[in-house]
Amino acid sequence: MQKTDKIFVAGHRGMVGSAICRALKKNGYENIVTRTHAELDLLDTAKVREFYQSENIDVAIIASARVGGIGANSAANALFLYENEMIALNTVWEAANAGVKRLLFLGSTCIYPRMAPQPIPESALLTSELEKTNEGYALAKISGLKLCEFLRREKGLCYHSLMPTNLYGPGDNYNIEHGHVLPTLIRKFETMKDEVVLWGTGSAKREFLHVDDLASACLFSLEMENPPDLMNVGSGEEITIRELVEAVKKATGSTARLVWDTTKPDGTPRKLCDTSLIRSLGWSSKISLEEGLAKTVKAYREELASGTLRT
16 A cells, blocks of 8 residues: 555544544545545445446545444344445445455454354354354455455455454444443443443453554555455453453443343353464554553543534
């Protein structure tokens, strides 16, 4: 990727896309193309085709997706499969048809089997069944990364993928009913002063990565001449949900009582990704969970005060 390249960031208003745009600008990439959903519906094949063919894009970064936590995914697997499948197929296939020379597709470590070996290596993909609560989303992301792999093999296009672990940071979605665990916890502790109800037993283990670390990994992989087809991106550290709850409670300064609703699911028991591949090539995360939580709570309060909080 060259500084003069025309770079399309799909999903620039989301947490990941906005972090990527910040990182691109910080590193001297100024020719960045973005479109809002109103300007370009990524579910509309004809519109996506027209966009690529008229814009002469050099590099595409696909950070757009319908996302949500356990509750949102398990209640609407069909919708998560359909919308994310269409986004993946349209943005990747039409880029190839228009001659886009480089593309980075972003997925999630939920693509791996529910009972994958820990830490989860890239080779675990498609070796056993997926976690049922987010199977639709995972299948769509698998389709996208496989399309990139096939196009690279068959047409020689440098289309490749990153699979980040659980992300958090500025610009996250703080919807309590449908959000991911960490932003949901922040909002609960910021708004519920007496009691906070939590799903499951708290025994499940998760890995978290600040979104600015992911953005640095995106630039790292795009600046490689011949990157692997698929690389995991994570911090390499895991924490139980119960420990995470205590860390968020401390970061927010909350004094609320904790109540665990054990009738709700824990989700995948453990999900630590093996990041040895990307680390062996020279990238590693820099932002600790403690530092990242402090930054994120600060960003939450600023977004709330300015009326830009996503819920």
